[in-house]
Amino acid sequence: MTTRYVGAATTITADDVTALYEGAKFYSPAVAPEKTTLQSWTADLLERNGPVTLVRPDSIAPETRCAAICVIGSGAALADLPPSGDEFALAVRELERLTRRRFEAVYPLAAATVSALAPLAAASQLDVPLIDADGMGRTFALIHHTAMHLAGLSPTPLVIRGATGENVAITVPDAARADTLLRSNVDVVGGWAALAAYPTTAGELRRAALTGTVSRLVNVGRLLLESGDPDVLVARLAAVTGCRRIGRGRIVELEHLSRPTDVTIPAHPSTVVVDELGGQGRQLRLELRSEVVAVFADGALAAAAPDLICLVDVLHGELSSLDSLEPGDLVDVLVMPADAVWYSPEGLAMVGPASHGIPLTHPRRR
Structure with missing residues (x-):
């Protein structure tokens, strides 16, 4: 079967969610996730709301306000305390309240694991585009381990929202300190939380983020779903x-x-x-x-x-x-x-x- 790539596509549909998630696991293969409820929930959202528009930072107005979305905390906690469904969108809304700015697009903090699904779901709920870029190109341990941080962008103000319905806002000048405060609060709200952070503009993301990383997940995911021969798989991945x-x-x-x-x-x-x-x-x-x-x-x-x-x-x-x-x-x-x-x-x-x-x-x- 010929692989259908989406490199130049402008939408992500419900049919793409499985490939997106398989690709997301490739970029963070540490622990085998269960078939996550977030995967089926995201597919259902896109089935109901329609495709999400996927845009590169340089294809939208440079003043477009953007926020990074991520799942922060323990995967085991996420399995034990599943999301109610509105955590990511409400984290963005709270960040809007703090910054007094409306966000017109969202992007992944890390285009890998379930954190690649969360911004897609948020984009669907908020009816905004998803930016084809992220801050890591894979996953790293800490929220300031990003290309945006290296380019001088701050992760704060940031907001986490737990499945308990509680919000925590953090604004500090030091990015490492933000991560320390973030993790202690994640434990308090149930072990995992929806994160909205790195408020910025599309113009800043053009120079600071890693572009093409969302569509790449779908490309890689399709390879993983189609190939059962290890030599063929490795050659195609290469x-x-x-x-x-x-x-x-x-x-x-x-x-x-x-x-x-x-x-x-x-x-x-x-x-x-x-x-x-x-x-x-x-x-x-x-x-x-x-x-x-x-x-x-x-x-x-x-x-x-x-x-x-x-x-x-x-x-x-x-x-x-x-x-x-x-x-x-x-x-x-x-x-x-x-x-x-x-x-x-x-x-x-x-x-x-x-x-x-x-x-x-x-x-x-x-």
Whole structure:
């Protein structure tokens, strides 16, 4: 079957939601999400309200007011306390009240995981366009780990709204402090919340955001849904995302670690050891936090954050989530480059290997 790409499309329909979500999981493959109620709810919204207009920042008036939307907090909490349905739209409305400005478009803070669905749902409810851009191009741990922050935009004022119906507004001059305050309040409102942040204009997003990241999710998601052959899947993913295969091998060891990590970054340190089959017969060691943050090949650093590193289950021809791995699994280890901004000195200082306790020079900077 020929893959139908949406790169130049101007709408997202209910029929696109499944592909969007599959692509969103590719850009954050840490934990296997259940079939989320947010996915079916978003599809139902678009079925009732019609397609959502998808626009690039440079195709709308530069003064258009925009807000970033995200799910913040625990996925387990989201499953235990599902959204009532209006949290994201009401978070935007509260941010409008604070800023005394009407928002005429929304965009994802991170075009990955369920946080790629939330702005689509909000756009449908608010009857505004969804901007084909985001702040990360994948997911990072903290809300100031964004291209907008590197470009000088502030995440605040921001608003979170919990499933309990409570709003919390945060306005602080320091972005890292905003994240600290945000996470403590998310726990209070139920463990997860709808976030509306980074109030700005389309003109600012033209220079500060990462464009094309929403339509990219649908493109990648369609590949993942159509292909069951691992070699075909990897080849197609390489053509669309620029990823490459580091090696194919069998998992021989899973190790949970107790070494110290930066307590400001949510993490679950562990190691996966893969014995390469064929090729150079190397031993690949994957260092895990809340994602795969580094791959060592026979002790040499082969890939590291902000690279997106993921595993493909060779038997089933599909992505492997980190919480599903077992000794004996045959996997392809893939690495995909992040957006160029993350390889700048400022970007690497924020999300590079050293930020995960690996004080080595990134392979792309050697």
